[in-house]
Amino acid sequence: MKKHYFVAVVLLMAIAKNALAQEPTMNSVSRPPQAIKSISNLPALAQKAVKTQKESGRGFSNNSCASYELTKKYYESIGKWEEFNKTYLEEASKTKPYKPEKTPGVNTIAVIFHVVHNPNNPAENVSNALIMQVFNDLQEDFQLLNQDAANARTNFGFIPADVNINFCLATKNAAGVPLAEQGVVRVSTNEDYYNHNGGEENKMKASATGGSQIWDRNKYLNVWICDISNGANSGTAGYAYRPTNSMLPASSIDGIVLDYNLGMNNDNVLTHEVGHYLGLDHTWGGSGSCNLDDGFNDTPNTAGPSFNYGGSCSGNQTTCGNTQVQYENYMDYSNCTVMFSQLQANYMLNTLTGARGSLLLSPGCDPTNTPPVADFTADISSPIIIPVGAAVNFFDASTNVPTSWSWNFGGGAPNSNVQNPTAVFNALGTYTVSLTATNAFGSDTETKVAFVEVVGAAPGIACDTLRNYLPQPSEDYAYYNWSTGWGFIPGTGRFSSTNTSLIYQIADKYTAPASTQVRRLRLPIVKAVNSTGSGLVKIRVHQDNANNPGNVLVTDTFLIADMNAGYFNEFDFTNPPTVTGNFWVSFEFNYGSPQDSVAFLCVNINYRNGTIANGPSTMLCYYGGLTNTTGTWHPTTDINPIIKTSLWMDVLTSNGPNPTANFTFSESAICTGGQITVNGASSTNTNSYLWYVTDDPFTTVISTHSTPAITLAFNQVANRRIYLFADGSCKTSGVYLPVTISAKPSATCTKTNTSCGLNNGTIVFTNPTGGTPNPTYEYSLDGVNYQASPNFGNLPSGNYVARVRTAGSNCVQSYSRTITASTELAVTITPGTTICAGESVTITAGGGTTYTWYDGPSVIGNTASITVTPGATSQYTCLVSDGTCEAVVSANIIVNNCGAGINETMFNAVVYPNPMHDLLTIDLANAFSFELLDARGRLVQFGKGMGKTHVNTQALSAGVYSLRITVNGQQGVFKVIKE
Incomplete structure (x- = not known):
């Protein structure tokens, strides 16, 4: 038996014992689809034609990559090469599967392409279509979307890995101005080409040297496209500087360089270089031997680049004994590269979340001036078929940050302007649903035709109502006190002072026109005083016996503790009896000490006894004995002729199917301030819904709701229950969901500022x-990318919002932290100078406490000043430290063969000033001709003279030049410096 009340305050003690004893679980109660969660969309690939195989050139066939040599040169120049190599190999050997579980499209790197082109060679200004083709290939390769991955020789255990790194095109410059060409900047230059073997490997990376200024490497992957091959058909296709998780290249040179021809018209070159950028070495390492390669166990040893040996891409190539070459690997040189290995993928992801972690926080691809792209989902899987009166919860899934929403439900439900509405469909039909999402830059509409079908309720679930009163205002109700006895009519009491006047039972007669079940009573209760603490009323349904209650068809019990005085109460029979024709419903009261009191309502007697109107009197009273079985039934007029009345009660009958309550829910464990969305549309044979939120275990009802679906908010730590009563055919079915509301997670969040001008801040x-039960904690610096590790390192200065979360709605805690900037060690060095061959020069560095001098990779001194006697032009590098910070400075010493090829005594030749600025003077008595060549041997100026001749060098770039003087067929060469 269950008592069910449509009232503001309810008691549900019997609910827990009966109708709702079955508790839904995650398996037994269906959940909504992931619409209720926020899913990051995979950024779309730029538009391109579908390819069954990659077109154009094939990787590094006949070309090479200069990354190893330039990385080695850079780290040697600061005395870190051995440390770099050791660190890399240790990290590679210890690479573990990347955790947390990877989320497609989330590990995103913003890319900016710098096209540095000489107008004299239009081919250097590569087309946007070619750039997008290379970019799309990169996307495919790092997400294992390249169809040619099927070409990997799995029979040798070569299994392509999904690196699960995504790339997006930069949308705006550092000032926030949208780019006219998304992801691309174009800069013209006077450089014929950049000689990476002649000291110009980074010249294209700064506007001061005629290139395109590097964008913040903490936010962008910089890719320069320029001429590094001098137009050759083979050579270096590209290069990049490699990091480890404890070392990054200098911020002014960090990025990738691609040749405009060799690097753009051959697939996988950018993929290869991004591998370097994320820390990978070539598969053969730098050794060119079979004993030491790239450090990964799933890239077999190889003696060197695949294309240097016979059998490349043949299906069978070995260079180290019988070990097969993995020429399919992007980090090899072959024309059939199609894969990264799993350990390579893990290593790159560890680098991206480690040393290059700031890239994941970049706003570089945020939409600019972009209207939303509308989309939505629902909490019921398609096709959505619901009964009349049921609801659907809709969820906005639009992108590009809409600020307003307009929902149209095709007339099936009222339109809405909230982001995630609940729509109740009250009419039969098939409805098209559309969402218009809007922001400051425009609108977009998503329409789903015939998205919701509303069908009729199950047949026969309505209730028939039998009653012996006319609703107000035709008649009115009342209850009465006995003036000569005590108590009430209808209710407990006696009408005189004799014991035989106790009214033990009351009854009323009803007529069922056809065979049906009596399933529910609805009646107002005025008094319900439970003095004994165990008071009850017995309710019976009787056959008719000569206009009196006859054989009992069913007996049920209504506890006074479950009655709700002052309201209409509903009572459901546990075993509904079947009746036909006349039948009776009776109530039996108990008398004792202390005395319980119950009072119902009846028709105001003045509407039946002629005072206001005339009418029948159908209610009977059982009295005349000293017990509840020794009296007889009497009409109320036997007590007093003016007492003509009937019970104010509805008897609800039906033969319809039983309802079954069921509901979907978003989750059952949340944090304070979180929400749970529930929807009862999955209930069957139902025409009304009633929700209760109670404590757990149940003692108190906290709130009630009567819509088919609702979103409930919970604001305190507690255990709760969400009950649903589904009503149909005059019956009620109930289920409940236990809910846990926990405190939001919290943690100690500590930041460390940067030092020495480096990106070495931390948040730990x-x-x-706190958080939901059995928590798994995750951490983030942007609210999108979460990781299991609580440590964030290699952070640049700036403002951060650090977050810790567990599963569950609103289970996230934020901490604002500011990492302050620092300054580099301020160091000095003697300016570079020019000397004659055989001379010595002293170079002095300052600003530190220790000094280590290098000539290439060799250490040549450990004092602030050193004296050198170079045999040729040389660059000397000093690693300066103050015990905390380090900085690197260098000086170029130009060595001239002073007077070589010219008898200066004979010709009295003088060249000055050296170094020069805007003017160079050649003073020679004889007639002469001269040629001025740059460091790459290109002729930049020439002329003739005699005596003191001035050469205007204002237009020349800073650097080292060769001045070739010819006198009477004899030549001499001077090294001159332009500052």
């Missing part, structure tokens, strides 16, 4: 607590 979480 410790001692996490």
Whole structure:
């Protein structure tokens, strides 16, 4: 038996014992689709034609990559090459599967392409279509979307890995101005080409040297496209500087360089270089031997680039004994590269979340001036078929940050302007649903035709109502006190002072026109005083016996503790009896000490006894004995002729199917301030819904709701229950969901500022607590990319919002932290100078406490000043330290063969000033001709003279030049410096 009340305050004690004893679980109660969660969309690939195989050139066939040599040169120049190599190999050997579980499209790197082109060679200004083709290939390769991955020789255990790194095109410049060409900037230059073997490997990376200024490497992957091959058909296709998780290249040179021809018209070159950019070495390492390669166990040893040996791409190539070459690997040189290995993928992801972690926080691809792209989902899987009166919860899934929403439900439900509405469909039909999402830059509409079908309720679930009163205002109700006895009519009491006047039972007669079940009573209760603490009323349904209650068809019990005085109460029979024709419903009262009191309502007697109107009197009273079985039934007029009345009660009958309550829910464990969305549309044979939120275990009803679906908010730590009563055919079915509301997670969040001008700030979480039961804590600096590790390192200065979360709605805690900037060690060095061959020069560095001098990779001194006697032009590098910070400075010493080829005494030749600025003077008595060549041997100026001749060098770039003087067929060469 269950008592069910449509009232503001309810008691549900019997609910827990009966109709709702079955508790839904995650398996037994269906959940909504992931619409209720926020899913990041995979950024779309730029538009391109579908390819069954990659077109154009094939990787590094006949070309090479200069990354190893330039990386080695850079780290040697600061005395870090051995440390770099050791660190890399240690990290590679210890690479573990990347955790947390990877989320497609989330590990995103913003890319900016710098096209640095000489107008004299239009081919250098590569087309946007070619750039997008290379970019799309990169996307495919790093997400294992390249169809040619099927070409990997799996029979040798070569299994392509999904690196699960995504790339997006930069949308705006550093000032926030949208780019006219998304992801691309174009800069013209006077450079014929950049000689990476002649010291110009980074010249294209700064506007001061005629290139395109590097964008913040903490936010962008910089890719320069320029001429590094001098137009040759083979050579270096590209290069990049490699990091480890403890070392990054200098911020002014960090990025990738591609040749405009060799690097753009051959697939996988950019993929290869991004591999370097994320820390990978070539598969053969730098050794060119079979004993030491790239450090990964799933890239077999190889003696060198595949294309240097016979059998490349043949299906069978070995260079180290019988070990097969993995020429399919993007980090090899072959024309059939199609894959990264799993350990390579893990290593790159560890680099991206480690040393290059700031890239994941970049706003570089945020939409600019972009209207939304509308989309939506629902909490019921398609096709959505619901009964009349049921609801659907809709969820906005639009992108590009809409600020307003307009929902149209095709007339099936009222339109809405909230982001995630609940729509109740009250009419039969098939409805098209559309969402218009809007922001400051425009609108977009998503329309789903015939998205919701509303069908009729199950047949026969309505109730028939039998009653012996006319609703107000035709008649009115009342209850009465006995003036000569005590108590009430209808209710407990006696009408005189004799014991035989106790009214033990009351009854009323009803007529069922056809065979049906009596399933529910609805009646107002005025008094319900439970003095004994165990008071009850017995309710019976009787056959008719000569206009009196006859054989009992069913007996049920209504506890006074479950009655709700002052309201209409509903009572459902546990075993509904079947009746036909006349039948009776009776109530039996108990008398004792202390005395319980119950009072119902009846028709105001003045509407039946002629005072206001005339009418029948159908209610009977059982009295005349000293017990509840020794009296007889009497009409109320036997007590007093003016008492003509009937019970104010509805008897609800039906033969319809039983309802079954069921509901979907978003989740059952949340944090304070979180929400749970529930929808009862999956209930069957139902025409009304009633929700209760109670404590757990149940003692108190906290709130009630009567819509088919609702979103409930919970604001305090507690255990709760969400009950649903589904009503149909005059019956009620109930289920409940236990809910846990926990405190939001918290942790100690500690930041460390940068030092020495480096990106070495940290944010570290410790001692996490709170969150949903059995928590798994995750951490983030942007609210999108979460990781299991509580440590964030290699952070640049700036403002951060650090977050810790667990599963569950609103289970996230934020901490604002500011990492302050620092300054580099301020160091000095003697300016570079020019000397004659055989001379010595002293170079002095300052600003530190220790000094280490290098000539290439060799250490040549450990004092602030050193004296050198170079045999040729040389660059000397000093690693300066103050015990905390380090900085690197260098000086170029130009060595001239002073007077070589010219008898200066004979010709009295003088060249000055050296170094020069805007003017160079050649003073020679004889007639002469001269040629001025740059460091790459290109002729930049020439002329003739005699005596003191001035050469205007204002237009020349800073650097080292060769001045070739010819006198009477004899030549001499001077090294001159332009500052």
